[in-house]
Amino acid sequence: MNVKTLLGERLQAALAQAGAAGAPPIVGPATRPEFGDYQANGALAAAKRLSTSPWELAQRVVDGADLTGIAARCEVTGPGFISLTIADEYLAQTLRGGRLDPVGGGSRVVIDYSHPNLAKEMQVHHLRSTIIGDAMARVLEALGYDVVRQNHVGDWGTNFGRLVAHLNDTGEDSEALGDLERFYTEASERFANDPAFAERARQVVVDLQGGDPQTLIRWQRYIDISMSHCQAVYDRLGVGLRPEHVRGESAYNDDLDGIAADLEAKGLVTESDGALCAFLDEFKGKDGKVVPIIVRKSDGGYVYHSTDLAAVRHRTGTLKAARVLYIVDARQSLHFRQLFALAERASYAAGASLEHHPFGMMLGADGRPFKTRAGGGTRLLDLLDEATERARRLVQTKNPALEADEVDRVAHAVGIGAVKYADLSKSRTGDYVFDWDAMMSFEGNTAPYLQYAYARIQSLFQRGRVEAGSLTGTPTIREPVEHALALQLVRFQETLEQVAATVMPHHLCTYLYDLAAAFMRFYETCPVLDSDARDDRLLLCRHTADTLSRGLGLLGIETVERM
């Protein structure tokens, strides 16, 4: 149950009765404790339009609103705010322990995320797209949307010309592929310094796009090895991407001639310097000249505009998406604005909502692009190694009593969780500072704080010899800290709907942090096991544990029983 939506409906009806039909109630959490749990600000704006007193209108809304059984208090405060306090009984009945209403109704959402470049191993800059996309996929699925994951891997184009050319020279069974990074570097150096090699590399691109069998075999060999590296990273990270979600640039190769012909037939492209381009007036660059969308290069090859157009058509046409979310870094903003505009004019959007959700760069503590400790490189695997290692040292310091295999599990959950949470907890629009010391201090708004809250509850259950699953019923709420905890628990649904709408997972992080903090306050104030209210409080603990676990799970973060 989304309490915010429910309050909104009831207050909107009351506004209409009071003469302000259609006025939005504008319900949100109360900004201060003395204003209750929720507040509605709609009467202020509505009164302005009706030229009546805001206070009087708000009072009529309060008098007319049907909030029986929901609100314990509903009153006008200040110039015309409506302050609402939810009834304890209602909160208690609404507790769902992390279960969600399927508001998505099976609507299909395609999410394009991770999309590593297979020319080399995954780099740290692939982290953001991968984990934001993974979190969004999980959240939308949990809300009842029909999610289709699309890993639009970079497995095509000029990079692969030089790689396959180098593979041709070193031999099909090259041991060198064991070290993709070095192989890539060697190929790049030869391309830059050896004109004859560069010419062969360009020919390979033509052969690839033309479907030459021998070239495709070598290309496939390279792709397979690179993709297995990616899968290892996904497994290590615990993201839900699997081979069946891969639909790379190469998958659209056969569509490209058709796209070009179709755009020509629709009169959307013209030839310019030998290339086939679309010129959309709203996109201007240097010297005020229109920035072209290059559909086909002068050498007849295709670049990513065309591939992405084919992907749009696939997602809206074949997959029948209602929404397509592109979790791609902010530098691609112009590209996507151009892409969506051209797709619209070519009627490829098919009524679907095409959305680019950009994110900023990962910076080091020095404010420059982040590098790992291992050789100052940017391999994502090195970053994950370091995270787990740092977590292991910390876990051993904090709790020396843990068994060796338990240390492994906790170090993994905490290390990977800390990295993910540090990223997901920030609003994605800007750059963010990746600071090992801050995230590994494990204080404040971090994954380990949340994991710790969960472990404390599990410890309660163990100590009290309580089977969590046997805790059922509706608790009685007595204390203010219990009310605050129950209120926060009930806000799970509205928080996730907000995440789904904004594609901003950090709202879920903030929510979980507030939930854990509410629990910690409850835990400090209210004895559980040795209390007359034991059963009621155990129930609150169970709902908290379930919600923390579910919420962290939606972020792709594991919980542990002990830490």
Next chain:
RNA sequence: GCGCCCGUAGCUCAACUGGACAGAGCAUCGGCCUUCUAAGCCGGCGGUUGAAGGUUCGAGUCCUUCCGGGCGCGCCA
């Protein structure tokens, strides 16, 4: 030059999209462990939200102009 994003406490970040007195954590200072995990809880200190105008009953949020930073702007993706 044009376009997009950003600028909030010493540091890292919020602020539910225009609502009440801008909130957390870190750092710093001070309290709380012979009872459920102190990776915790409670409190103090810390702000002209880059600047100046404007719209509004109300602006960190919207508009204009500056200042400062990042990114992008024709055959890579």
